[in-house]
Structure formats: C-alpha cells, structure tokens
Amino acid sequence: MINQLIANIKKTGAPIVVGLDPMLKYIPEHIQKKAFAEFGETLEGAAEAIWQFNKEIVDKTYDLIPAVKPQIAMYEQFGIPGLVAFKKTVDYCKAKGLVVIGDIKRGDIGSTSSAYAVGHIGKVQVGSKTYAPFDEDFVTVNPYLGSDGVNPFIDVCKEEKKGLFILVKTSNPSSGEFQDQMIDGRPLYELVGEKVAQWGEDCMGDEYSYIGAVVGATYPEMGKVLRKVMPKSYILVPGYGAQGGKGKDLVHFFNEDGLGAIVNSSRGIIAAYKQEKYANYGEEAFADASRAAVEDMVADIRGALEAR
Numbered sequence: 001m002i003n004q005l006i007a008n009i010k011k012t013g014a015p016i017v018v019g020l021d022p023m024l025k026y027i028p029e030h031i032q033k034k035a036f037a038e039f040g041e042t043l044e045g046a047a048e049a050i051w052q053f054n055k056e057i058v059d060k061t062y063d064l065i066p067a068v069k070p071q072i073a074m075y076e077q078f079g080i081p082g083l084v085a086f087k088k089t090v091d092y093c094k095a096k097g098l099v100v101i102g103d104i105k106r107g108d109i110g111s112t113s114s115a116y117a118v119g120h121i122g123k124v125q126v127g128s129k130t131y132a133p134f135d136e137d138f139v140t141v142n143p144y145l146g147s148d149g150v151n152p153f154i155d156v157c158k159e160e161k162k163g164l165f166i167l168v169k170t171s172n173p174s175s176g177e178f179q180d181q182m183i184d185g186r187p188l189y190e191l192v193g194e195k196v197a198q199w200g201e202d203c204m205g206d207e208y209s210y211i212g213a214v215v216g217a218t219y220p221e222m223g224k225v226l227r228k229v230m231p232k233s234y235i236l237v238p239g240y241g242a243q244g245g246k247g248k249d250l251v252h253f254f255n256e257d258g259l260g261a262i263v264n265s266s267r268g269i270i271a272a273y274k275q276e277k278y279a280n281y282g283e284e285a286f287a288d289a290s291r292a293a294v295e296d297m298v299a300d301i302r303g304a305l306e307a308r
C-alpha cells in the first residue's frame with residue numbers, strides 16, 4: 001500500500017490527505033434537511049447526512065488527491081449507523097482509487113491489538129469463511145503500550161500489504177506534557193521515532209517503509225529532527241490549516257526527493273465554505289469550495305517545497 005500511496009502522490013503531485021471528519025455542524029442545512037426528512041432526527045438521519053456530505057466532497061476532489069483520512073470518532077459518535085457510514089465512505093473512496101487511512105488511533109495489549117488489526121486492516125475468520133470487516137489501507141496506531149501493542153498491527157500489515165502511521169509527536173497543544181519528557185537527555189518522542197524507524201526496517205516497500213509516523217505540523221522544528229531519525233518512514237502530518245500549520249512550516253518534513261510526507265487537513269477542506277475566503281461559493285456549492293481549498297493547499301505546499 002505504501003507503493004500505491006506514493007504512486008498516487010506522484011500522479012497527482014499533491015502530497016496531501018483530505019481528512020473526512022464530518023461533524024454535523026459542518027454539514028449544510030439542505031443535506032441535513034433531506035436526510036432528516038427520510039430518516040427523522042435519528043442516528044440513521046445523522047449517518048445519512050454525513051455519508052451524503054462525504055460523497056459530494058469525494059466526487060469533487062478525488063482527481064486532485066492521493067488519499068483520504070476518515071477519523072472514526074466522527075462516525076462512532078452516531079453509533080452503529082455512524083459506523084455503517086464510515087464503512088460506506090471507506091469503500092467509496094477505494095473505488096475512486098484513493099488510499100484510505102483509517103484514523104482509529106488504536107493500541108492495546110497484544111490480543112486486543114490483534115483484534116483491532118484484524119478488524120481494520122486484516123481478515124477475520126468466521127467458521128470456514130474469512131472477511132475483511134473495515135478494510136482500510138492504513139491505520140493510525142498509538143504506540144504508548146509498547147512493542148507488544150504495536151507488533152500485532154505490523155504482523156497484519158506484512159500479511160496484507162497494508163500500512164501504519166504510528167503516533168510519534170502529536171499536533172495538539174499539550175502533546176509535550178508526556179511526549180517531550182527528557183529521558184537520558186533525549187525527548188521521549190525522539191526515542192519513539194527511533195523505534196518507528198526500527199520497526200520499519202524490515203517492512204520496506206519499493207522506496208519507503210510501510211510503517212510510517214505521525215508528527216504534527218504545529219511542531220516544525222521537531223519535524224526536522226524526526227525526518228532524520230526516520231529517513232525511510234513516511235510522515236503523516238496533521239495540523240495544517242485549522243490548527244495553524246502552513247506550507248512554509250512543512251518543508252523539513254519532506255526528504256530531498258520531495259517525498260516522505262503527506263499533509264492532512266480536515267476542517268480546512270471539508271468546511272471550507274464556512275471560511276470567509278471561500279464564502280462566495282455559498283452553502284449549496286460547499287464541495288466546490290472544498291475543491292478550491294484543496295487546490296490552494298497543494299499550491300501552498302508545492303510553492304514552499306520549490307522555494308527551499
């Protein structure tokens with residue numbers, strides 16, 4: 001899957017991911033009204049609204065982008081109907097040729113991690129039959145339970161040719177509370193980065209490992225160090241746009257080959273129509289505003305890379 005991700009990035013020239021994090025407050029009135037007319041103000045109604053919203057954004061952007069990252073919490077909050085909308089979104093995006101990064105941030109003791117891995121990127125056995133329940137291409141993993149929490153995900157990746165993005169340094173304001181703690185003179189996130197590089201060594205695709213890392217756009221200096229610590233790991237970089245990250249902050253997340261990083265924006269793309277900059281599109285044309293926001297994001301990042 002890392003090979004397909006890189007092929008998609010090269011084809012589109014866009015090292016970005018659109019984060020499909022559909023909260024109801026971002027969904028235009030006309031979509032909500034239609035869904036509620038059919039299903040009532042129910043969990044099913046909410047799930048229908050987020051599915052229709054996603055579908056329109058994907059239809060308007062898929063030719064410009066290599067990948068999407070649905071954040072499962074935004075679906076799970078609507079219970080079982082929400083999870084059905086998550087799965088429909090995964091399948092739809094894959095059918096459009098997009099790589100799907102399931103943002104599930106799992107990680108637990110070995111047997112439980114194994115079940116998460118099987119459910120999201122692997123196959124589950126039911127009697128004589130096997131099923132791929134969610135079937136994303138990559139998932140995000142929290143490594144802070146240690147190797148026995150991560151290894152089951154790596155095992156499934158090896159079997160299924162899928163991939164991981166492991167949290168190393170997260171974008172949120174209090175990420176330093178634990179992640180920046182010094183251990184023998186080095187910050188914890190750097191030690192975790194080193195471990196990601198080790199895990200990735202025997203999981204190589206053609207150019208990069210399929211064991212990647214997550215490093216927030218909001219910490220560019222740390223990104224610069226981590227790029228060197230994990231030279232063969234792809235870095236998923238969230239925090240662009242709504243959290244303040246800009247193209248010029250991100251150049252050091254990339255290797256000299258122009259590869260090695262993929263930048264996520266969720267609210268900045270899917271709720272672009274709510275920003276003053278794209279207000280002229282109006283609510284009805286929200287997905288056209290998303291397309292314009294994708295074009296602007298790609299131009300911003302490419303411009304910064306070309307200027308370095």
Ligand SMILES: O=C(O)c1cc(=O)[nH]c(=O)n1[C@@H]1O[C@H](COP(=O)(O)O)[C@@H](O)[C@H]1O
Pocket residue numbers: 019021071103140169170171172214215216238239240241242243264265266267268
């Ligand atoms: O793993 C992630 O994707 C992630 C890691 C991190 O450090 N920070 C972070 O914001 N994210 C996710 O990236 C998305 C960011 O959304 P926006 O701030 O709306 O672009 C959300 O889905 C977060 O859960």
